[in-house]
Amino acid sequence: MDRRDFLRAVGLTAGVSGAAAFLVACNANEQPGSGGQSVAVSAGGTLYILTDQTSQHLDPAKSQNLAITTIGLIHRKLTAWKTSADGPATVVPDLATDTGRASADGKTWTFTLKDGQKLADGTPITSAEIKYGIERSFDAAFSGGLGYHKTLLEGGSSYTGPFKGGDLASIETPDPKTIVFHLARPYGDWPWIVSMPAFAPVPKGKGTDASYDSTPVCSGPYQVAAYTKGVSIRLTRNPNWDAKSDPARSGLPDSVVIQLGQETGVVAQRLLAGSGNDATAFGSSFVNPAQLAQVRSNPAAKTQLVTSKSGALAYLALNTKRGPLANPKVRQAFQYAVDKTAYQIASAGSADLAGPIATTLITEGIAGREVFDLYPAPPNGDVAKARQLLAEAGFPNGLDNLDFPVSTANNDADKAQALQAALQRAGIRTKLRPLDDDAWTAVVTGNEGSYDLTLGSWQPDFPSANANIEPLFGTSEIGNGGYNESRYSVPEVDALIAQAQGTVDPAAAGKLWARADRRILQDSPVVPLIYTRNSFLHGSKVGDFAIGEFPAYPNYLQIGLAK
Structure with missing residues (x-):
């Protein structure tokens, strides 16, 4: 799942909106993955979903x-x-x-x-x-x-x-x-x-x-009763849905109304006020940092906040086909030169809001994931080690003028500036190249590969390490719209991907994917930064609003309402 992972998750593929900028979470004293209030739910009522998008x-x-x-x-x-x-x-x-x-x-x-x-x-x-x-x-x-x-x-x-x-x-x-x-x-x-x-x-x-x-x-619990473009979608019960045969959906609400074109900031205010139908509503957009601070200071409001334990992998991609970055030892220096704490702060104002530091390519909540760290360093980096590796690679004076395209969507520019400052400590000097999101996408997924490094974010489309590894590191995913932004191509890794994909037993496949994770990171085509957390608000009468280990979004299919 590419950097538009949020839009994909909620069924939207329009251009990135302000909602996609808010990769944030509650603080460590709250309970990631669950809400702060237990609401007894029952069948009936109308569930409202508030989104800033105008179509689905x-x-x-x-x-x-x-x-x-x-x-x-x-x-x-x-x-x-x-x-x-x-x-x-x-x-x-x-x-x-x-x-x-x-x-x-x-x-x-x-x-x-x-x-x-x-x-x-x-x-x-x-x-x-x-x-x-x-x-x-x-x-x-x-x-x-x-x-x-x-x-x-x-x-x-x-x-x-x-x-x-x-x-x-x-x-x-x-x-x-x-x-x-x-x-x-x-x-x-x-x-x-x-x-x-x-x-x-x-x-x-x-x-x-x-x-x-x-x-x-439709075949699910609901059918489309009305769809008014830009306004709302109303779902009512499908009389032919067989609840007994369905292990994934509770189908508790009598109806679901998706309100389109809602302003993100206003949605949060409405949910916290909780008047009228907003008590049985939730926002499909991430809570923005300023409003999250308000929620954290209000004990009553905190019961309406649900936060993921972790989420999409945020990473720094290094173009393995460009100049000094073709040298694995140079790329390994980046693992020590980055300041992951500074990246967290640039992302969401603090480390606990942004999400935990990442050291692997396979995201948390994926079966078979193994925890390891090939490049142990303090959260703010190890500048001396980075300089040592650069010198051993033949660059005692560091690197100059590395091209660093960055999207102006989200707050990627702030994140890139934080990384730029950290890299400069180790003698790695970069030149930021701000681009609108479409232009950035064309550069990093196009066939030319005319850049040195860039920022990426990825949450898999399905709960398998397969969806972590192949899209970002398979040779077939270089250019032509693929998201192998590091242009990483190693026959041994491609063979390992094919072997893992062809393994039917999930446990055996998981071991192969974990092996691929380690093998790829030995070459350091990307620097894992953090696993981004997501926070969502719901109305006071919404229950069973929970985020599992994967994916970092509430499970719409299990939500119910209090009477």
Whole structure:
């Protein structure tokens, strides 16, 4: 998940707004991952979601939602996520009876559907509806959603969708309850892939025009009753939703109203005032630092604040193809030259607000993650060690004029200035190049690679180290819109990624990913900085509003209301 990870999570892919700037958290005396107040919830009532965005994609083919947020309220998939504050997220059966059965070579996956499932319009959910929904996502007119399956399915790279390309042969439906996927290569994380939006059922013949984005046929607890662009989306109960078969959704509220185009600062004020419907509402945007300070000083308000234990990995990417940065020892010097405490303060005003210091590439809350630190140093760095490594690499006088493009979105400029000052202590002199966010993205994901270092932030699209490692360090992710910002390409690592991806047993795969984490950091293509924390506010009558170990967002599917 790229630096727009927040927008993806809540189902929005428009340009970065002010909401995305607020990567903050409560202080260490509060309880990350949980709210300060226990609210007894029951069925009924209307839940309000307040967002500053003016639109959301409800077409599963177009959605980049995480499984536990908006899209999960209206669409079920073959599998779903179970989140917990006490451990990593796990994959569970949703429309399927299990999380999939793999062939011996890991290339064929078979799922059996549960009995008696229906869409909101009464259409029985069979393997045909799942297959058609997936095939739709390949059509250019309905693109934009998470697309891992498009290259993993055999023949997917050249498939153009059901309207032009007919059936995709690598998805077989031998009977109404069975669906079989033939992959181009072994892939142990396929059970996570089928939890993504594109695997929601769509009745054949539906979704042939753009209106499906606001009027989809739903399979989750709710269906779309009204969608007024820029104003609101109203969800009401899906009478055909089978609660007994759904392990991921409580479906407690009678209805859900998403209020669009709300000003972020006003949202926080409304939630703290708690009048009228705002008592049963929550904000989908991070709480900004100034308002967070107000919340912390108000004991009553603190009960409405929920904070993640950690979150996206923030890092400094070093272009391994550029000049002195091609030398691993030079890159290792950066590990000691950075001041992570200064970065924390620049991010959110203090270390406890920003999030814990990072030393690994795999984020907290991901199964198989191992904790280690290849470059132990004080939080503010070890300048002498950095200078020593630079001298050993042949640069006793340091480095000059390193190009440091930085986005003007968020507060990245402040963070970059803090790093610039820290690097200069070790004789590493950089030249900041402020760019608007689109221009910055074009530079760091383009094919030229015309920069030396840059800031990045990443939270995986699904709860596997696979989604940490390959997007940032696989050779295939260099340029062409990929987020391998360090331009890191090592055949041994690519082979290790392929081996880990092809390992079906999660425990065995986890060991391989942890090995990849260490191996990559030996080359120091990036400097892990912090795991950013996120804070959210909810109304006083909102309960079961919790953030698990992963991802760093509340689980919309479990929220209920007090009577």
